[in-house]
Amino acid sequence: LHSPDFYKMNLCVSQCVCRLLVSLQDHCYYHGRIISDSGSSVSISTCDGLRGYFRTSAQRYLIEPLTADDEGDHAVTTMTEKNFTPAVCGVTNTSWSDDLEPPTSRSRSRSAVRPSRLRTFIALVGLEIWSNGDLISVTPPAGANLEAFRKWRNNELVKKKKHDNAQLISGIDFEGSTVGLAFIGTLCTENSVGVVQDHNDRAIAVGATLAHEMGHNLGMDHDDSSACACSGDSCIMAAALSWNVPRTFSSCSSTNYDRYQSQRSPSCLLDKPDAKTLVSRxxxxxxxxxxxxxxxxxxxxxxxxxxxxxxxxxxxxxxxxxxGLCCHNCQISPRSSECRIKQDDCDLAEYCDGESPSCPEDMFAVNGLPCNGGQGYCYNGQCPQRPSQCIRLYGPSATEASPKCYNHNTRGLYWAFCRRPSNDKYIPCQLEDIFCGKLFCHHGNENPNYGRMVRISDCKAAFFSDYIKDYGQVDTGTKCGEGQVRHRDK
Structure with missing residues (x-):
């Protein structure tokens, strides 16, 4: 799928930037199966001749034009394992980044948007070709390329085009057998990038590598071949690309994806493209x-x-x-039919309007309304409380630390403070505000799910290097005293 303002950008010999608004061709990409062959698959493009891949139960084939003429001769070749070089993904750390933003979106809303597992649509919004030299230093170490591309994307690409994820495809031969590298579980963040080597004459193999690296961005780990299964001969998230190019994600990938969404709730996944904004046929x-x-x-x-x-x-x-939530037995539900029940003190029920099959936008109670028996105050549809924040940070067995731990917040240290206006400035809490500063927890996992841990006796705190994204603080909107709530800057 292409967005209506899809752009292609070439860098000219004169170093100028040529922004081309692309007039999309008629639809010319097809996929399907061969009649009477349940083990077959076909992926073909009719743009500028026939090119693509088709597989029968017994063999795999490639087809491509021999000339630029649409009606010229074409070559059909049999895919063999001859001269196949194993290719691997360079990702070895199967945990999410330390400095990831904790989830803030309401997971309940997501379930109404995503109709089935892994049913995720990707719209291509732009293509940039560096035809007169790279804009970053592209070198054999894949890790260096990933970091350089990440910085370039955040400094330059985000200014050119709104997007959720970027992938760099390079002709540079990465070190060793590595052909791709990406951050894990970083979609919708500044680390939502991957790098892919153009390592194979078969475009479908490079495409599988790109899907693999994007899978990492979506929170997927490498498959454990003994426990993961998919419908093909190999699965997309296998650590090494096999000769049989994978086309499907495994059961483990599906589980990883569900876990990532429920725990991280990446908000950009909820932005389902409006059909009216897509210009492809x-x-x-x-x-x-x-x-x-x-x-x-x-x-x-x-x-x-x-x-x-x-x-x-x-x-x-x-x-x-x-x-749609207001579609029942193929009929639009009557006006005032409840389509989304009230979940908690900070939620409101939604009702069908009698005209649309979709449920109205999720609404929530006004901020400041007491919730959970007076233990908290509603804030943006949630009832933030310190014990639940500890569980999110250290796992289900975590508890909030004893009140004495919060006395550390009067010290104004990097792991105990109330406000942090810059990376190296820590403003202490007043005694009456100690529960509005750094969050202290006990028990649970040894290390936090995000951030870096600082332990003082039985008091555990999470530290972040970036003061703008220091999520080790008590959450904004959390009750930290009678009539008091935590505010980001106070």
Whole structure:
């Protein structure tokens, strides 16, 4: 899928930047199966001739044009394991980054947006080609490339185009057998990047590597081959790329992805593209409702929705809708039907309007309303409390530390303070404000899920190097005294 303001950017010989608004070609990418061969798969492009990949139960083939002429001769070659060089991902640390932002979005809202596991659509919003020299230093060490690209993206690319993730494909031969590297669980953050080596003549193999590295950004670890299974001969998140190019994620990847979403709640995943903003031609059967479609439940083989005609992507006879929290038995629910129940003290119920199959936007109670029996105050739909923050930081067995630990906040040290206006300035708490500063916990995991731990006796605190993203503090909106709440700057 392309966004309407998709751009392609070339760097000219004169060092000028040529921004090209691309007039997209008619749809020319197809995938499917061979009739009567359940073990087959096909992925073909008809742009400028036929090129792509198809597989039968017995063999794999590549097809590509021999000339630039659309109607010229084409070559079909058999894929063999001859001269195959093993390629691996350079990711060895299977934990999320220390300085990751903790989850802030409400996971309940996510469940209403994501209809099934791994059902995630990716819209290409831009392509930048460095045709007259690299804009960063690209060298054989993959780790150095990843860090350089991360910095360039945050300093330059984010200013050019709004996006959630960026991947660098390079012709430089990375050190050893490494062909890709990415940060784990960093989507929607400044570390949402990966680097991929153009390591194979088969574009599908490089594409599989890019999918693998993006999988890391989505919180997926490498598969344990003894415990993970997928529908293909190999799985996308295998640590090494096999000769049989993977096309599917494993059961372990699905579990990792679900865990990442529930624990981190990356907010940009909730920004489902509006079908009206996509300019590529509608493709019936891709599972995404686009302009001109009333519904899209996937291919004829995949569709299980009785409200949708999978062949035409139109509503079945007598149906008013095919999906949505206000769609029941293919009919739009009556006005005032509850479509999202009240979850807690800080939530509000939502009701159908009788016209749309979608439930209205999730709303919450006004900030400052007492919640959880007076233990907290509502803040942006949540009831933030210190004990639950300790669980988030150190795991389910963690508890809040004893009140005496909070006395450290009067010291104004890097691990105990109330305010931090810069990286090296720590302002102590007044005695009456000690519960509004650094969060102190006890028990739980040895190290925090994010940040770095500082332990003083039975008092555990989390330290962050960046004062702007110091999430070891008591959360904003948390009750820290009668009539008192923690504020980011106070």
């Amino acid at each position: 509608s493709v019936c059967g891709n599972g995404f409702m686009e302009i001109g479609e009333q519904c899209d439940c996937g291919s004829v083989e995949e569709c299980t929705n009785p409200c949708c005609n999978a062949t035409t992507c139109t509503l079945s006879l007598g149906s008013q809708c095919a999906e």
